[in-house]
Amino acid sequence: MEKIKEVKAIKYKNKEFKEVNEKIIKDENINLQINHLPPRKFSTYPENLEDFVIGYLLGEGLINKIDDIKKIEKNGKNINIRIKLTEIYKEGGCILSDCGGGWRSEIKKITPVKSNLKINAIDILKNMERLKKEAPIWKQTGGTHVAQIIYKDKYIIREDVSRHVAVDKVIGAATRKSYDLSKSYITYSGRMPSDMVIKIIRVGIPILISNAAPSNSGYEIAEKGNVTMIGFVRGNRFNIYTNPNRINLN
Secondary structure, three states: OOOEEEEEEEEEEOOEEEEEEEEEEOOEEEEEEEOOOOOEEEEEOOOOHHHHHHHHHHHOOOOOOHHHEEEEEEEOOEEEEEEOOOHHHOOOOOOHHHOOOOHHHHHHHOOOOOOOOOEEHHHHHHHHHHHHHOOHHHHHHOOOEEEEEEEOOEEEEEEEOOHHHHHHHHHHHHHHOOOOHHHEEEEEOOOEOHHHHHHHHHHOOOEEEEOOOEOHHHHHHHHHOOOEEEEEEEOOEEEEEEOHHHEEOO
């Protein structure tokens, strides 16, 4: 599938209107059918879908490890998945971030992240710059979110129209490459609400970095889940909201 198409638009600039050709990203809906669970629909573009599926299953707590996946089979816009479900789902079939009661009722079920990872301020700024430079679809269209996972001197970058799917993709890709997630961290474009932070906690990633802001729900669960939350990375500045012990402040 071609990722980009050109469309006609009218641009307003300096008090003038002008007809132009603009590039936009092509997205489509895909459906996940996971065992007996209700089908799940996602707006995405169909690239790195196996990474997405693996990251999604881990981030939702549906599996504990990649070996719990028995089958991933793509048929058009449908992806059929067979997994060994974790114990908490065998009866209710409820995906945690979608369960009744919302994120507050699920905090007690989440194990805080344990990690001795420490990073430097300069690395935060450099990695956010790289996030922008190595995002070809975003640079052409402005229509994607971008996520990056960093492990030692390695990194993986993925794009998607959904910030959640972009993060799922880097988690899945890192898992396939055997990154130690407890010694990895994520930078991405987009807000930091509770459902994003819960995903990070479940897979054991200790640091979440964004160019945008946290929400109160994200802030509270980051504190309780022992995640270091960093936002508003712009130019040479950023804010550390929770658990600053993982950032070298000297």
